[in-house]
Amino acid sequence: MRILLFSGKGGVGKTSLSAATGTRLAELGYRTLVMSVDPAHSLADAFDLETGLFGSKTADPCQIADRLWIHEVNIQKEIKRHWQRIWSYLSTLLRTSGLNAVEAEEMAIFPGMEELSALLYVNEWYKQGRFDVVVLDCAPTGESLRFVAMPTTMKWYMQHIFPVQRGVLKAVRPIANRVAPFELPPDSYFASVKELFGRIEGIDHLLADPRVTSVRLVTNAEKMVVRETQRAFVYFSVHGMTVDQVLVNRVLPEGIGDPFFQEWHSTHARFLKEIETYFAPVPVRRVPLFRHEVLGLERIRELAAELFGPNEDPAAVVRTERPYSFRKRNGHYEVRMQAPFAAKGEVELFKKGEELVIEIGTIRRHVGLPNSMTDLAPAGARLEGGTLVVELRETL
Ligand SMILES: Nc1ncnc2c1ncn2[C@@H]1O[C@H](COP(=O)(O)OP(=O)(O)O)[C@@H](O)[C@H]1O
Numbered sequence: 398m399r400i401l402l403f404s405g406k407g408g409v410g411k412t413s414l415s416a417a418t419g420t421r422l423a424e425l426g427y428r429t430l431v432m433s434v435d436p437a438h439s440l441a442d443a444f445d446l447e448t449g450l451f452g453s454k455t456a457d458p459c460q461i462a463d464r465l466w467i468h469e470v471n472i473q474k475e476i477k478r479h480w481q482r483i484w485s486y487l488s489t490l491l492r493t494s495g496l497n498a499v500e501a502e503e504m505a506i507f508p509g510m511e512e513l514s515a516l517l518y519v520n521e522w523y524k525q526g527r528f529d530v531v532v533l534d535c536a537p538t539g540e541s542l543r544f545v546a547m548p549t550t551m552k553w554y555m556q557h558i559f560p561v562q563r564g565v566l567k568a569v570r571p572i573a574n575r576v577a578p579f580e581l582p583p584d585s586y587f588a589s590v591k592e593l594f595g596r597i598e599g600i601d602h603l604l605a606d607p608r609v610t611s612v613r614l615v616t617n618a619e620k621m622v623v624r625e626t627q628r629a630f631v632y633f634s635v636h637g638m639t640v641d642q643v644l645v646n647r648v649l650p651e652g653i654g655d656p657f658f659q660e661w662h663s664t665h666a667r668f669l670k671e672i673e674t675y676f677a678p679v680p681v682r683r684v685p686l687f688r689h690e691v692l693g694l695e696r697i698r699e700l701a702a703e704l705f706g707p708n709e710d711p712a713a714v715v716r717t718e719r720p721y722s723f724r725k726r727n728g729h730y731e732v733r734m735q736a737p738f739a740a741k742g743e744v745e746l747f748k749k750g751e752e753l754v755i756e757i758g759t760i761r762r763h764v765g766l767p768n769s770m771t772d773l774a775p776a777g778a779r780l781e782g783g784t785l786v787v788e789l790r791e792t793l
């Protein structure tokens with residue numbers, strides 16, 4: 398199974414391009430699922446389906462054409478399916494803190510539940526082999542980063558915090574519940590967390606395997622959008638994911654001569670050039686601005702025809718270069734990571750247990766080191782072109 402993940406700033410065209418990619422894949426014979434992980438779902442709207450404003454028809458994979466399904470992950474439904482015990486504990490807890498029942502129930506939907514639910518599905522589809530390709534239409538950049546960081550964060554929590562918390566609570570619960578101002582989580586809460594974790598196990602490897610998962614960054618040829626795309630590129634690379642395409646959407650077509658658009662033409666020309674230089678060697682594609690909204694299957698097909706050559710396979714694996722690698726060179730070890738937009742001074746490094754922690758600006762990543770390198774400590778880092786090279790040496 399292939400996973401194609403579309404990410405980018407709000408409104409750039411993620412949903413439209415995910416829909417176009419899914420449509421093309423289904424026409425090529427792949428059993429394709431386009432899955433929306435953006436709580437502000439608009440996938441059904443893009444296909445112009447009559448599902449009502451808050452339709453629940455697409456809360457499960459819903460077939461809309463030959464070999465094409467769409468799924469808009471619906472958190473209310475997912476809570477009933479996967480989160481019941483966790484959610485009911487949290488809402489009880491919040492109720493005791495003074496919130497009324499409805500507020501408490503809303504608050505107990507914590508950030509990330511939606512993403513985690515989507516990951517559960519992707520993992521399940523992978524194991525079942527029900528689809529050949531899953532196209533993920535993600536929420537704007539910030540949330541999609543939470544999505545990809547989730548498996549490693551969960552793993553870290555499960556290894557370091559969970560056993561301690563569970564063990565301690567087991568011991569103190571009988572007494573503590575008599576004196577604590579709120580009820581401590583019952584052991585079934587932990588059992589649920591563990592069970593859920595078990596179901597996303599392995600997903601981190603799928604996301605980091607370039608033959609399975611490719612990230613497609615959608616952008617526009619405008620400064621603010623490009624900046625966000627650059628940050629996203631670094632974030633995904635830091636999380637070990639491979640960006641195999643940058644899609645510049647809504648490029649003003651050449652033929653528009655109206656003086657009103659004069660400045661837009663030069664802005665687009667300038668940023669298109671910058672985008673190609675910035676992201677090289679990652680291929681950059683341009684998609685023109687259409688005369689109309691991309692709405693309904695016919696127009697989605699038109700968009701696909703602009704996006705892909707006549708027989709082009711959007712699921713083909715074109716880039717397998719991993720964003721970071723480990724190497725031994727001249728007697729010392731190196732971690733090499735693609736970070737083309739990082740600047741000196743923004744990078745911080747330290748060791749925590751057997752992990753190397755890399756911080757670039759506001760993001761942090763725990764990199765698990767291979768066995769041969771776990772005793773080493775970071776001795777420095779340099780930027781070589783677009784690559785961050787971290788040198789590790791034996792500690793004396
Ligand atoms: N190339 C394009 N030409 C014209 N309209 C477009 C194009 N791409 C997207 N749109 C329109 O722009 C709006 C936002 O696109 P959408 O795919 O929903 O963005 P996102 O999912 O990134 O928020 C939609 O109304 C869509 O139909």
Ligand SMILES: [Mg+2]
Pocket residue numbers: 411412413435439534
């Ligand atoms: Mg969208």
